[in-house]
Amino acid sequence: MTNWLQDLAFGFRLAFTGHRPWGRLVVTSLGIALGVVVLLGAASVPNIHSARIERENMRDPVAAADAPGVGVLVANTPAVQFGDRFIQGLQLQDLRPDAPVAPGLTRNPAPGEAVVSPALQKLLQSPEGELLRPRLPAEITGVIGQDGLVGMKELFYYAGTDSLSPRSHQVNGVSERFGESTTVEAELDGHLQLVLALGVAVLLVPIVVYVAATARLAEAARQRRLAAMRLVGATGTQVRRMAAGESMAGAVLGVALGWVLFELVKPAVDGISMGEYSLFSSYVRPVWWLAALVTIGLPALAALVTIGALRRGIAEPLQVTRRATARPRKLLWRVVPVVTGMAGLVFIGLDGISGQPALQLFIASVVLVLAGVPLVLPWCVERFAGRLGGGGSTAWQLAVRRLQLTSGTAARAVSAIAVVVTGVIALQTLLATVIASEPSRAPGPEASAGGRMTIMGGLPEDPAAVPTAVRELQALPGVLDARVNDSSIQASDGEYSSWTVRVVDCAQIRELAPVPDCADGDVFAAVPDQRVDHLAGATLHLIDSYYGATSRPTRDQLATWSVPSTVRPVGILPDGGRELLVTPAAAGGLADLARQVSIDAELAPSVAPDVVERVRNIAAAHLIEPTTSNAMGSPRAVPELEREAAMTAVQVVLLTGALAVFALIGCSVFVSAAEQIQERRRPMAVLGAVGVPRRTMAWSLLLQNAVPMLVATALAAVTGLLLGVLVVLVSSKGPVVVDVPGMLGLFAFAAASVLVVTVLTLPAATRAAAPEGLRTE
Template structure:
């Protein structure tokens, strides 16, 4: 039987060859995508282990043995790129050496990663190199770097210098895994990133299963009839199962082999994709032997099992195929999973989980439940559309299409399910990011202040008085002169603490935001040099301003006063007050911004890293990065597989329609009517379920935004509707392009009994 099965599969004519090629191609695409995601998971785990040492200073307890090493990790930026700076100071010969270094840097030395070394070579010292004291002693080795683009520097200092650093700790060993939380760490949330990629694997299951399931059902009716005929001439159920298993296994094995070939062919391109904030080393994108073996053996086994299950009617009786009855129609209970997924989103409005990892877990589970709910509810929605179409019969095409969809709504929806899933995911992610950009992005009216550099000194307020804690004295005159002398700097404003008790004039409605904080105080002379930061009333020496200008680019520019209220304090008294923020207005050029940043970092090494208003707005939305990565991965994969699914469904649909449509033509039905039937059978489930899927995507995005950010979703721009309309139009055009083939495949010879 195995030999016969191989012969039927490999030498069974054009139809068998076409079926073999389509199934193998579908499996190859799914396996290739699955292998790529598994490799990315392996690379993420490897990357996590490589940068864990950077988090060593966050450990709550350290072993007591050996000479401790003073250790302080901070982050800073250069032209939007994150730089991790690690300051170290040995207390004795036994102090531990970080991975990737031959020795500890002495005071006045530093080690830099290869990417940072190249940047230091290409960028003027005033913009970057002057931030690191001394000279470069060498490069950081690969064992300490998350990826080839990592910008990391290890700076050697004296123990007495780091002892004054409030963030410095003494360590005697380096971590091998990063902590779940670390407020002062300069890198990534490894747990969240790994979870995002695991979610991508789970999300891939839906479109891949739709594609492979659609391919394996290609010409299923014809195969059942052929196997039933073999039963009638004496073949046993075991023999039929063996032949079916051989057919499915051969196609799947070929597809698995091609999938591995696709993975290795596109491996160099995969290494260029940024999943976690920095690219992977190409060698890290390797498959674990167990994973490769599981995919290589598991996919053919699952295909063989599916083939045996699909032939249950043939095994029961050789006449089971011909004694067909209309299956029970889908019931309304199929809406329950979809409602449950949306219910999870709704439940957490006002009950948001505390940690980022918990939020990702909750909303990922809800998203997957919604996707599964659409797949489960699709046949029932298709049935509703078919019954509605059949009730309003005005032509034979409507009657035939409506009855065919009513008899088998699962098959009707299956053909377009990939496109429906892609539309749901794309609609939700686009609505999400459109709203966040509109609410949290720097508006056009405030773009003039986007290049202003901010240095904050206030990280907390007194629990009782609400007054800022930790404000330093005003900067030396030399620092202010150096800042104002930089080409591209428009002005420098110092925001002082406020002994007057005046309140923040930009606070907004206290009923919505609570009692306002104290205002900051600023010199009107300084504000006059800062376009876009509002002005003082005529004749005023000082003004009560916002305690920080980091939110000046938010939302509606009308929320900020155009004229700050005057403050009853002299210029001389103001100049003696501590400073809670330094604001340096620039022309937005990289040269000016980075020179200003270097001066401020050297003047205040223990302060929070300086950032521009634009950079702060970007960092505020950083918690959305992982959700965006998930949306991007699933959207792209879903769209790719959706297109392939449509092609497979068209090929399968033509094969399945051969005999019934040939019989209809013999009874006198015109070819034009059959063409309209084919178009209606695809268009009705596509349009009806797509409308539900798009609405579901928008509703899920709205519930998520109300839970996370307390604002509702905004309608996307015209471009979204154009893209959706064009996509649906192209899909219908592809379906219509197959209509001319009906004449050739529905001739009288096709209606004969095999």
């Protein structure tokens, strides 16, 4: 053990004291440092998720409203839609002077007061926020502290009130303090979990491959130094230990630099948001055992890769001798990880993914497929280069011969890029399929221009509220017409599962169904079998009604309504449901019980964008919990929009991260190309001395970089498409959709990296090809 430590320490010291070590050391350390930043960010995801859930639970009490010692009533308020954003809020009502204070506040707001988040305050103070202010329930008196928010960009408020009823099912009570509720972890959408798991694998596996390749930078120069050590009596085992220590030096320095960069980058998280999703930098804390694995594992990986690379070679005095003659690479063992991973995905697809074990098997299968790509790539490059003919231009012959001699080095330089392309193609295929399988989404406010906008809400106590709202809408510039559509409520009669009861006049009934005659007082039933006798005088139980926040009954206290004795059948309505069409005279007290109204507003063809917000303001002023939609779609719920925002955030972050990793690995390709030029100074100087034009050598360099990249992208395209198809099979999202523009963009990025690397290495190649290079040798 002592000899091991001594040899490692000597190699560690050699990394800082060798011949011109700093350039190689800086490149190695910087590459590993950037990889450490990505890995630590991934290791923080579990803590980020837990921190968000904890913050949400801190302000979401669930104690019974009539529990002894209750100090404050808390009720969720309907989300306020403003453009494509939603503002959430909580109503607070103190029941005693020492009532518990909500998170982020020094005192609960009094009735008529509201305390808002910093992001909401900024929005309200902007010119855009003038249209939002009328929909908030009270006067703004303060700003919520960080302890009461889930994210820096969250739009949230607390509002004080004195109108909550302890018997309302909307109200949750807090006995002692906020944050005592049982932690309920919000489960991510199943397809979002797959996208996130695939994306994390796409980001992390290339980083590990990149670190392994970085550990072998300047391998030829290292072997020359180790051969000199053999001259003074070092054994082959000692030489490998010293090489491992030298690699560990760059890895240790890179890990330390990565931690520093990680801490410097963390504050930038506070300014990042994706739709409704934002974080605090304090959430970004790596899980301790994952952080330890990154900190200890990367230097160990660098040492193991170096030892493995030297096992086939013996550093002899002033030269390097291979243990055996070069033999063609075997394919069988190289495809085992890929085949095993794909078999695992097929198994999951047949059995269905459910629960953590299946998700863990999914991640392991994807990692096996991605990790198998660098193993198969050297065989592909060797076979492809071996089949290239010797004819053609001088540049082509030079490039082909060099690839045939050093196919392993060429494949290693682009192996991480092949992994990135494979993963991103699979990720693009999954995202394109998921997006294509989603139902058509409701257009935003701008899409409502020139169409019909529908407002649905509960009826207030004031009978003049709806006519007033209609008049104000008709007077609004940009609104051509506004009229009450109908009042409706869901009901059950005990025989059939449900009915929709609509209070409409005869003109509206004629638009809905072909009736021979209609008079105020009639009742029509739309049923497939035309049987309506059982409905005459039946008692309907009204469900899912609008009663208002202060008087809504529980489900065991549902209101009832008796159907009139005469009911006439009509044909099936366009929506195909069971409906009762009740004229106002026959409705009796039904309209008061239903307390729901629908108003249609016709918008002008070219309407200003703020008209939709003004329509919502009028609805909020006169109706209870209004929602708006347009003729092209229905209103979306907050969870659905949050899911879409999360999917968009994951898509943007993962693809951006993949391209960033792509660019990072492109730097290693440049370093590898520069190292090869350094190793070939003498042959290139000989070529220059015998008259080979430098332009020919420049083309040769381009081809040497382009051919391995071409093989890598071809292998990545095939493997990525197969992986994407299998992942879609796991997700059960229907027909596979291939993102062809995205794939072409990746290929263009790869081609650009070849050109950039070639241009950057041309000066070094020109100097190496000068005849003076022979004298320097």
